[in-house]
Amino acid sequence: MPRFITELKRTHRCGDxxxxxxxxxxxxxxxxxxxxxxxxxxxxxxRDREGVTQVVFEEDVRPEVxxxxxxxxxEYCVGVxxxxxxxxxxxxxxxxxxxxxxxxxxxxxxxxSEPLPFQIEDQLDTAEEKRLQYRYLDLRRAPLQRTLVTRAxxxxxxxxxxxxxxxxxxxxxxxxxxxxxxARNFLxxxxxxxxxxxxxxxxxxxxxQLYMIAGFDRYFQIVRCFRDEDLRLDRQPEFTQIDVEMxxxxxxxxxxAIEGLVVRLWKxxxxxxxxxxxxxxxxxxxxxxxxxxxxxxxxxMPHVVLTGxxxxxQGGGVPLLAGAVEEGGMVKAMRVPVSANLSxxxxxxxxxxxxxxxxRGLARAKVGEGGEWTQSPFAKTITPELRRAxxxxxxxxxxxxxxxxxxxxxxxxxxxxxxxxxxAKRMGLIPEYGPGGQWRFLWVVDPPLFxxxxxxxxxxxxxxxxTRPRDQxxxxxETDPGKVYCWRYDLVLNGxxxxxxxxxxxxxxxxxxxxxxxGISAEEARAKFGFLLDALKMGAPPHGGIALxxxxxxxxxxxxxxxxxxxxxxxxxxxxxxxTGAPGDADxxxxxxxxxxxxxxxx
RNA sequence: GGGGUGUUAGUUAAGUCGGUUAUAACGCCGGCCUGUCACGCCGGAGGCCACGGGUUCGAGUCCCGUACACCCCGCCA
Numbered sequence: 001m002p003r004f005i006t007e008l009k010r011t012h013r014c015g016d017x018x019x020x021x022x023x024x025x026x027x028x029x030x031x032x033x034x035x036x037x038x039x040x041x042x043x044x045x046x047r048d049r050e051g052v053t054q055v056v057f058e059e060d061v062r063p064e065v066x067x068x069x070x071x072x073x074x075e076y077c078v079g080v081x082x083x084x085x086x087x088x089x090x091x092x093x094x095x096x097x098x099x100x101x102x103x104x105x106x107x108x109x110x111x112x113s114e115p116l117p118f119q120i121e122d123q124l125d126t127a128e129e130k131r132l133q134y135r136y137l138d139l140r141r142a143p144l145q146r147t148l149v150t151r152a153x154x155x156x157x158x159x160x161x162x163x164x165x166x167x168x169x170x171x172x173x174x175x176x177x178x179x180x181x182x183a184r185n186f187l188x189x190x191x192x193x194x195x196x197x198x199x200x201x202x203x204x205x206x207x208x209q210l211y212m213i214a215g216f217d218r219y220f221q222i223v224r225c226f227r228d229e230d231l232r233l234d235r236q237p238e239f240t241q242i243d244v245e246m247x248x249x250x251x252x253x254x255x256x257a258i259e260g261l262v263v264r265l266w267k268x269x270x271x272x273x274x275x276x277x278x279x280x281x282x283x284x285x286x287x288x289x290x291x292x293x294x295x296x297x298x299x300x301m302p303h304v305v306l307t308g309x310x311x312x313x314q315g316g317g318v319p320l321l322a323g324a325v326e327e328g329g330m331v332k333a334m335r336v337p338v339s340a341n342l343s344x345x346x347x348x349x350x351x352x353x354x355x356x357x358x359x360r361g362l363a364r365a366k367v368g369e370g371g372e373w374t375q376s377p378f379a380k381t382i383t384p385e386l387r388r389a390x391x392x393x394x395x396x397x398x399x400x401x402x403x404x405x406x407x408x409x410x411x412x413x414x415x416x417x418x419x420x421x422x423x424a425k426r427m428g429l430i431p432e433y434g435p436g437g438q439w440r441f442l443w444v445v446d447p448p449l450f451x452x453x454x455x456x457x458x459x460x461x462x463x464x465x466x467t468r469p470r471d472q473x474x475x476x477x478e479t480d481p482g483k484v485y486c487w488r489y490d491l492v493l494n495g496x497x498x499x500x501x502x503x504x505x506x507x508x509x510x511x512x513x514x515x516x517x518x519g520i521s522a523e524e525a526r527a528k529f530g531f532l533l534d535a536l537k538m539g540a541p542p543h544g545g546i547a548l549x550x551x552x553x554x555x556x557x558x559x560x561x562x563x564x565x566x567x568x569x570x571x572x573x574x575x576x577x578x579x580t581g582a583p584g585d586a587d588x589x590x591x592x593x594x595x596x597x598x599x600x601x602x603x
Numbered sequence: 604g605g606g607g608u609g610u611u612a613g614u615u616a617a618g619u620c621g622g623u624u625a626u627a628a629c630g631c632c633g634g635c636c637u638g639u640c641a642c643g644c645c646g647g648a649g650g651c652c653a654c655g656g657g658u659u660c661g662a663g664u665c666c667c668g669u670a671c672a673c674c675c676c677g678c679c680a
Contacts, residue, residue: 034640034641036639036643037636037639037642038636038638038639038642038643039635039636039637040636040637041636041637041638041639042637043638043639043640043642045640054639054640056637056638056639058637059637060637073631074630074631087638090638090640092639092640094640115613115630115631116613116614116630117613117614118613118614118630119614119629119630121641124614124615125614125615125616126614126615127609127610127615127672127673128672128673129671129673130614132672181680183678183679183680184678202679202680205680227679228679229679230677230678230679232674232675232679233673233674233675235679352607353607353675355606356605356606356607356675356676357606357675357676357677358605358606358676358677411676414676414677415676418675460680461680462680463680464680465680466680467680562673572671572672572673573672573673573674574671574672576671578671578672
């Protein structure tokens with residue numbers, strides 16, 4: 001028998017074979033996806049990354065090969081030589097290669113497999129914990145194989161697009177100087193510099209701006225970033241972004257470049273034609289209507305801000321609302337149509353949900369035929385005028401339910417935003433993801449430059465300190481920083497922020513005024529960003545850019561439910577790797593070399 | 604840091620009101636079978652009921668704590 005691999009080279013992939021190949025002698029390598037032993041004939045589904053082919057070992061063809069085939073078990077890694085034969089009438093319509101099969105004449109078992117902790121099948125309900133512990137097995141499953149293949153293609157299309165558009169793919173350091181503010185950094189102790197630490201870059205932000213100042217004009221990079229923050233469904237501690245920076249551009253130019261990429265990705269990867277330009281929504285309007293800056297626009301269910309109405313009616317006979325407004329808080333409502341058919345028990349459950357998000361409760365009102373309210377804490381005391389006004393503002397019809405939140409604006413927004421999504425899911429308003437799904441792209445634009453730090457009362461940069469304010473707002477920098485809006489933008493898709501960027505502040509004079517408004521002294525600014533401030537003074541071009549979250553993009557394009565399904569080797573919510581056991585201990589010698597001592601004590 | 608859900612053979616689940624030997628399916632092992640493709644049939648092995656306390660004559664089941672996983676809030680310029 002000839003030797004596989006050295007003498008018998010692979011001729012085809014398991015998913016390739018079709019009727020046209022009938023009569024050919026082929027050599028396939030792969031894994032035993034399934035076996036059906038009928039005594040005189042053994043059927044094997046052989047799998048590689050391209051698909052599955054049925055292989056038949058018949059006793060009366062090669063007895064010694066058939067005997068070996070009887071020993072095959074799930075996930076044995078094998079090589080097979082044989083002839084492609086038509087299945088005639090006996091096709092398997094569920095298999096791409098279902099019209100043919102391979103009648104084997106040779107078989108080599110490269111490696112046996114112990115019984116697996118879980119089976120390799122498309123529909124798997126094994127706990128994610130188990131899957132992550134044996135991730136190399138999990139990755140054998142077709143859905144994950146498809147996802148990573150798609151991810152590779154997205155990488156490829158992205159590189160082609162930017163390269164063709166005159167962008168240079170340039171690298172930036174991962175080990176950088178720690179700069180305070182923003183995301184928490186991972187720290188790396190420096191052996192050669194006792195007591196000093198590098199930070200792992202949370203983004204290439206400053207370096208890509210320096211590329212512009214260095215004259216490279218158009219940059220992109222598919223780059224890993226690191227943030228030591230708590231994890232979520234859509235957040236991993238290391239993640240990949242498509243990072244872009246351009247010189248001599250306006251916001252529209254950046255949008256144009258990015259929409260071009262997105263349209264091409266959707267067309268080449270999903271075969272979907274998107275329409276341009278994408279919708280734009282001012283930040284303030286997004287907050288008012290949807291409670292956050294990343295609304296899912298596949299359904300409507302907008303919020304209604306009632307703060308003004310309550311003021312206008314002097315509280316309208318409802319002490320709770322009046323009090324909230326007096327304390328500078330906000331009042332919001334949302335109409336839940338009668339068609340939602342929410343039971344009182346369900347609404348009570350919603351109340352538990354919102355309490356978990358920092359709300360004190362969920363006030364509600366059931367609207368009657370004449371517009372009167374029942375099942376509501378407000379019903380007894382509210383003035384008919386305010387009630388009518390609220391009904392009208394919400395567009396409430398008899399049978400509808402109105403849900404209220406009032407108090408601190410940030411909590412009201414968060415709670416109502418989550419309620420909106422929760423109810424939409426409950427009501428079945430959200431269409432499926434995937435190629436046939438709806439793609440609601442949105443640019444959220446024109447946010448305020450500053451937000452007030454709730455703890456200190458100080459004005460702080462809402463994003464980063466190098467975002468360019470709108471020219472017409474510059475006078476407010478000194479008088480009323482809350483009124484300064486800026487050239488910052490987020491790209492949103494179906495409720496996920498998939499990108500964010502800004503036109504940068506390239507004017508050192510304005511930069512100094514922004515720092516001042518933030519309460520950062522010139523000395524402090526120097527200490528933190530000296531190198532960038534110097535660079536801005538030496539002929540920095542006007543520039544701007546954006547970063548797209550590659551992982552989220554892949555997640556949405558593949559219809560995956562979690563970022564962990566599109567990252568090959570993800571971390572758990574506590575940032576651990578269940579397969580390798582990272583993070584692990586460091587021994588005394590390592591720590592000594594690094595001049596590091598742990599203060600951690602067990603228990 | 605806070606709120607919530609979960610943890611029972613290798614895997615996924617069932618387990619009544621607290622009561623005798625903890626069930627099933629798939630997988631695994633042995634046997635039979637030449638047209639299956641979720642193959643079928645016969646037989647078998649496999650359990651510290653996450654861990655630590657408690658209540659009880661008696662705990663998989665009730666109570667408290669811990670660990671781990673997941674979802675959310677805070678956090679993520």
